[in-house]
Amino acid sequence: MLSERRLEVLRAIVQDYVGTEExxxxxxxxxxxxxxxxxxxxxxxxxxxxxxxxxxxxHTSAGRIPTDKGYRLFVDRLAGVxxxxxxxxxxxxxxxxGAVDLDDVVARTVxxxxxxxxxxxxxxxxxxxxxTVRHVELLSLxxxxxxxxxxxxxxxVEQRMVDCPAPVGENALADLRARLNSxxxxxxxxxxxxxxxxxxxxxxxxxxxxxxxxxxxxxETLVEETEERLMIGGTANLTRFGHDFPLxxxxxxxxxxxxxxxxxxxxxxxxxxxxxxxxxxxxxxxxNSTSVVAVGYGSGGExxxxxxxxxxxxxxxxxxxGAVRAVARYVGQILAEx
Amino acid sequence: MLSERRLEVLRAIVQDYVGTEExxxxxxxxxxxxxxxxxxxxxxxxxxxxxxxxxxxxHTSAGRIPTDKGYRLFVDRLAGVxxxxxxxxxxxxxxxxGAVDLDDVVARTVxxxxxxxxxxxxxxxxxxxxxTVRHVELLSLxxxxxxxxxxxxxxxVEQRMVDCPAPVGENALADLRARLNSxxxxxxxxxxxxxxxxxxxxxxxxxxxxxxxxxxxxxETLVEETEERLMIGGTANLTRFGHDFPLxxxxxxxxxxxxxxxxxxxxxxxxxxxxxxxxxxxxxxxxNSTSVVAVGYGSGGExxxxxxxxxxxxxxxxxxxGAVRAVARYVGQILAEx
DNA sequence: CCTGGCACTCAATGGTCACGAGTGCCAGAT
DNA sequence: ATCTGGCACTCGTGACCATTGAGTGCCAGG
Numbered sequence: 001m002l003s004e005r006r007l008e009v010l011r012a013i014v015q016d017y018v019g020t021e022e023x024x025x026x027x028x029x030x031x032x033x034x035x036x037x038x039x040x041x042x043x044x045x046x047x048x049x050x051x052x053x054x055x056x057x058x059h060t061s062a063g064r065i066p067t068d069k070g071y072r073l074f075v076d077r078l079a080g081v082x083x084x085x086x087x088x089x090x091x092x093x094x095x096x097x098g099a100v101d102l103d104d105v106v107a108r109t110v111x112x113x114x115x116x117x118x119x120x121x122x123x124x125x126x127x128x129x130x131x132t133v134r135h136v137e138l139l140s141l142x143x144x145x146x147x148x149x150x151x152x153x154x155x156x157v158e159q160r161m162v163d164c165p166a167p168v169g170e171n172a173l174a175d176l177r178a179r180l181n182s183x184x185x186x187x188x189x190x191x192x193x194x195x196x197x198x199x200x201x202x203x204x205x206x207x208x209x210x211x212x213x214x215x216x217x218x219x220e221t222l223v224e225e226t227e228e229r230l231m232i233g234g235t236a237n238l239t240r241f242g243h244d245f246p247l248x249x250x251x252x253x254x255x256x257x258x259x260x261x262x263x264x265x266x267x268x269x270x271x272x273x274x275x276x277x278x279x280x281x282x283x284x285x286x287x288n289s290t291s292v293v294a295v296g297y298g299s300g301g302e303x304x305x306x307x308x309x310x311x312x313x314x315x316x317x318x319x320x321x322g323a324v325r326a327v328a329r330y331v332g333q334i335l336a337e338x
Numbered sequence: 339m340l341s342e343r344r345l346e347v348l349r350a351i352v353q354d355y356v357g358t359e360e361x362x363x364x365x366x367x368x369x370x371x372x373x374x375x376x377x378x379x380x381x382x383x384x385x386x387x388x389x390x391x392x393x394x395x396x397h398t399s400a401g402r403i404p405t406d407k408g409y410r411l412f413v414d415r416l417a418g419v420x421x422x423x424x425x426x427x428x429x430x431x432x433x434x435x436g437a438v439d440l441d442d443v444v445a446r447t448v449x450x451x452x453x454x455x456x457x458x459x460x461x462x463x464x465x466x467x468x469x470t471v472r473h474v475e476l477l478s479l480x481x482x483x484x485x486x487x488x489x490x491x492x493x494x495v496e497q498r499m500v501d502c503p504a505p506v507g508e509n510a511l512a513d514l515r516a517r518l519n520s521x522x523x524x525x526x527x528x529x530x531x532x533x534x535x536x537x538x539x540x541x542x543x544x545x546x547x548x549x550x551x552x553x554x555x556x557x558e559t560l561v562e563e564t565e566e567r568l569m570i571g572g573t574a575n576l577t578r579f580g581h582d583f584p585l586x587x588x589x590x591x592x593x594x595x596x597x598x599x600x601x602x603x604x605x606x607x608x609x610x611x612x613x614x615x616x617x618x619x620x621x622x623x624x625x626n627s628t629s630v631v632a633v634g635y636g637s638g639g640e641x642x643x644x645x646x647x648x649x650x651x652x653x654x655x656x657x658x659x660g661a662v663r664a665v666a667r668y669v670g671q672i673l674a675e676x
Numbered sequence: 677c678c679t680g681g682c683a684c685t686c687a688a689t690g691g692t693c694a695c696g697a698g699t700g701c702c703a704g705a706t
Numbered sequence: 707a708t709c710t711g712g713c714a715c716t717c718g719t720g721a722c723c724a725t726t727g728a729g730t731g732c733c734a735g736g
Contacts, residue, residue, distance in 0.1 A: 025729050038679055043730070061685045061729050065625070100562070136483070137477055147473070149487060149495075157487075157497050160439070224438070235573060236591035249587075253574035363698050376710055399698050427727045514690070 054280030068279035082318035103154040113232025119221035119311035143167040251286030269294035297328040299335035361401030406617035420656035440493040452572025464492035466643040481505040542563035589624030607632035636668035637673035
């Protein structure tokens, strides 16, 4: 068990190191934070903290820097979430109002997050499976060719071509469109498969082939699009990483390009609560020297997707968490209104 | 006028420098390329080339490196476009076949280009204004709310909400849909404004308000989307840039995030012909130490958008140009088929 | 349990020096 | 005229070394 003062020392170390990017020593600490004790005492505390694995020295006779475990303790017990300043709040509103469509909302959100946190921002598009259906449209493009269009309540649109086994009449198509919509509109995408299961049987024999083809493409779309799209931005902020550049930045850029990796990353975050993954807590090893702060956002109470930032483990956690939370909330509002 | 041999020397310098990333001296040159003359002669030639501004020395008593002007001469007169190897061609086919929708085509193209050239790839989405209309759809979502969906021959889909001044009946909507489509299907987007100009007049008075609202949104969409979307990838390749990292890479990353900058960049490229912009030929100063190789691609003979790569001025021009051209052609084919 | 003192460690800084790749120029060969 | 070999010169690079100072661990005393 660590004494109160030792925790205070750890907090001071984290704060100083985040600010200066340089290992912090006992003397400097006592000067910048009035801890009420002498450097020598701090040294003892530091030795204890190091013993426990919360801090480490890059080399003998240098100051200490926090370890991943140290940051973890800091985030969990020593730091709160810093609320944004009024100008920052205003910036969020100015920036996000005026978005015209979903693409635009996502694009603006990414830029905003990157600017606020000065880190790399990642925003996931609202997930299909968690959204509800606003409309399903079927367009006849050629005698045996139909375009299927899905529209979600979050404004997302997906379309697929369907090559039918036989020519489809306008009437049959209109019929299918009507029945399909009456069943699924307002329902969650996840429930669609069950809702349409018995649909082919209610059609005349001639059209059943077409109906089940359309339905299978519909279900396929849902499955395929479960692997979500996302947008990233602010990669230029990676240049502020460290001095030992290429080695640090390279794997991060590579990881960021692997959408699968990022999606898994966001997926690991809890839906409602803000999640912070520090350094080696990230499964992907390219991100072992970065931290990920992520949270779900949604139009209602429920999260339809996630967003967050990726930055060096040495980041301003309270500030970053504040920004991420504030942006997520406001994006949720925007989506609810649209 | 430069003698034949001096051009040969320049070519050798460019090739060596591109390979080794190090200033190349007279002795090393004569060793790697049998020019049939002694180092001393090469030195004289180099002095002449430097005099003319084709090469420069980073500091006295170091080898020479090509200047932007030198690369320009190299690209224009000394180098061809290197055709891809068979495995590379096969890779293109494997990679691009199997794309399901337009987003997927673009995403795969970006990855492919980035891998082939080991540089940053930029692919513009097929432009609306140069595409032709495949279908216009109007969906009634609420009594006075209509969703407008545009589908292009390149598979691109745009949608917009339209809030009508008065409730719209299904009949009126179907009527508008039919007339609209009969006028614009198969026509180029650029021609749409004229084609629909007199449409409101042919409707009954009650519906004219709705019709013109829908049309104005339609035209607005065309204008807004003239500023195109694009996708980039392969930014991790920037880490291979140079040793003096942060300074070089930073402005490039920043430029890459400015979609406007990139779009202008691609816009400057000629439609059909491959365009190479070297170093300071790029207007944006963040890209002053990079070269851009771009070319238009399209489903028919005509270009509907552009794609290209951004890399260090010290790049393998013949190879890069070969890859860019090959990919552009194949993407064109894919779009034509879909 | 805290404090001041002390000896020790070691990265960083800066100066000196030798090395060598590369240059420019010139006189002589082709 | 043009190319070549030779020669003196430049200057960045890397090795070596001494100095400096921030930071540490430990210990004896308050």
